[in-house]
Amino acid sequence: MTRLITVGAAQLGPIQKEDSRESAVRRMIDLLRQACSKKCDLVVFPELALTTFFPRWFVDDIKTADHWYETEMPSLTTKPLFDTAKELGIGFSLGYAELTATGERFNTQVLVERDGTVVAKYRKVHIPGHEEHEPDRPFQHAERYYFTPSDEGFGVWKAFGCRMGMMICNDRRWPETYRVMGLKGVEMILCGYNTPMHYVPDPSQDVLQGFHNALVMQSGAYQNGTFVVGVAKGGVEEGVEGLADSSIIAPSGEILAKTETNGDELVTATCDLDWCYQYKDTLFNFDRYRRPEVYGPITQQRGTILD
Numbered sequence: 001m002t003r004l005i006t007v008g009a010a011q012l013g014p015i016q017k018e019d020s021r022e023s024a025v026r027r028m029i030d031l032l033r034q035a036c037s038k039k040c041d042l043v044v045f046p047e048l049a050l051t052t053f054f055p056r057w058f059v060d061d062i063k064t065a066d067h068w069y070e071t072e073m074p075s076l077t078t079k080p081l082f083d084t085a086k087e088l089g090i091g092f093s094l095g096y097a098e099l100t101a102t103g104e105r106f107n108t109q110v111l112v113e114r115d116g117t118v119v120a121k122y123r124k125v126h127i128p129g130h131e132e133h134e135p136d137r138p139f140q141h142a143e144r145y146y147f148t149p150s151d152e153g154f155g156v157w158k159a160f161g162c163r164m165g166m167m168i169c170n171d172r173r174w175p176e177t178y179r180v181m182g183l184k185g186v187e188m189i190l191c192g193y194n195t196p197m198h199y200v201p202d203p204s205q206d207v208l209q210g211f212h213n214a215l216v217m218q219s220g221a222y223q224n225g226t227f228v229v230g231v232a233k234g235g236v237e238e239g240v241e242g243l244a245d246s247s248i249i250a251p252s253g254e255i256l257a258k259t260e261t262n263g264d265e266l267v268t269a270t271c272d273l274d275w276c277y278q279y280k281d282t283l284f285n286f287d288r289y290r291r292p293e294v295y296g297p298i299t300q301q302r303g304t305i306l307d
Contacts, residue, residue, distance in 0.1 A: 003273040005160050005188070008035040008043040009229055010092075011246040013263030014237035015052045021077045024050050027264055028094075029084050034266045036088045041114065042160055043085075043266075046233040046246075047095035047107065047169050047192035050078070053233070054097075055143045056240060058133040062105075065146065069099035073110055073118070086116035091160060095168060095192040097146070098123070107147045109166050109192060111159060119159045122166035123150035126174050137200050139240050156184035162273055165226075169193035172230065173216050175223070176298065182224030183286065187276045191217070191230045195243040209243050214255070222253035225279030227271050234262035251276045 010031040015024055028045055035043045048054075054068045073096065074082045085092050091114045098108035107124035127149045129141035154177060156165045165181040165188070172191050181189060195213065199205045205212070213230070221228040227250060234244030244262035247255050248269040257267040280286075297305075 003161055004270055005042060005162055005273060006038070006040045006268060006270045007188070007227075007229055007248060008038065008040040008266050008268045009231045009246040009248055009257065009259070010035065010043045010045050011231055011244060011259045011261075011263075011265045011267075012046050012049060012233045013261075014235040014242070015050075015233065017052045017054075017238055019052065021050045025078060025081050028081055031264060031266050032081070032084055032088060032090060032092070035090055035268070038266070038268045040090055040268055043090055043092045044190045044229045044231045045092060045094045045192060046231050047109070047194050048097060049095050049192065049233065051097070052237055053194045053240075053242075055129065055141060055146045056139045056238065058140045058142050058145065060133075062146070066099060069097040069105065071099050071101070073098070073108075073121075082112065082116055085112065086114075089114050091119075093166065093190045093192070105147050106150060107143070107168055109168055109190070111157065111164065111166060111190070113159055119164075120155060120157045120166070122155065122168070123152055124168040124171060125150050125153070125177070126170045128170040138198070139196070139200075139238075141196070141200070154180040154184075156181050156186045160188075163187045165189045167191045169195065172220065172228075173212075175220065178220035178224045178226070178228075182226065182284075185280075186224065186226050187273050188227040188229065188271065189220070191228065192233075193230060193243075194233050197241040197243055210245050213243060213245055214247065217247070217249050218253040218255070221249045221251055222279065223284060225251045225276045225284050227251060227273075227276070232259075234259075251279050 129143035165186040247258040256269040
């Protein structure tokens with residue numbers, strides 16, 4: 001029996017510092033309604049979708065940044081998004097900054113089913129950027145100051161008649177991200193990102209941002225026989241240009257749908273989940289072909305060791 005899921009990549013344009021959460025939620029609700037007209041089962045929103053990308057500013061006392069974080073989900077502000085999605089019968093994935101009751105700070109993504117129930121929460125594992133103020137930069141990328149890397153790993157959950165996984169932004173650059181979920185039988189991975197077009201440590205990579213973004217997600221999809229949905233917050237936000245290029249990628253590595261603008265835009269694809277097994281059961285039959293006995297350094301060491 002063919003298993004189909006229609007997914008929408010709901011790209012957002014910039015959210016400026018003065019823009020309210022309420023305005024961001026209204027924009028997402030508009031994208032949800034567009035998704036309903038296209039008969040989507042699931043809509044994927046970007047990383048930190050409720051606010052501007054606040055790690056571009058450094059503050060000496062991190063508690064003065066508490067207002068950027070959510071202490072509950074749904075919150076009073078996001079409840080209209082949850083309510084609208086439930087009314088429309090559409091599930092969604094949403095990225096936000098989380099402040100726990102014990103004071104921990106995570107870059108978080110939540111997965112919500114079509115009936116409004118929260119399926120799972122994922123906390124970002126691979127945190128990029130820096131921990132200290134670097135005043136010579138044109139803008140900060142202080143994610144390692146604002147967020148703790150999660151030790152919870154990469155889960156796969158049964159939802160939408162599928163085996164669903166999540167990752168956030170920099171996670172997509174690491175092959176281990178996809179492989180851990182691949183070993184759990186993942187069929188669709190949802191990823192939100194905020195990626196500046198200018199990479200301060202090595203500006204020679206700037207012209208390759210779009211290429212590298214597609215490269216890692218397409219290869220991860222192909223090598224693990226899974227769909228990947230990558231969704232951006234793009235455009236010029238607080239003077240910093242962000243990559244758009246939101247896309248829905250097949251288990252073959254082919255791009256099925258891709259945004260054409262750097263603003264609010266929805267692209268959709270109907271995904272046949274059984275397509276995954278054309279790869280999981282052939283080239284990437286893990287049980288038949290993997291050799292974990294020779295992969296030891298992948299989990300036994302962190303940095304490069306030169307013989």
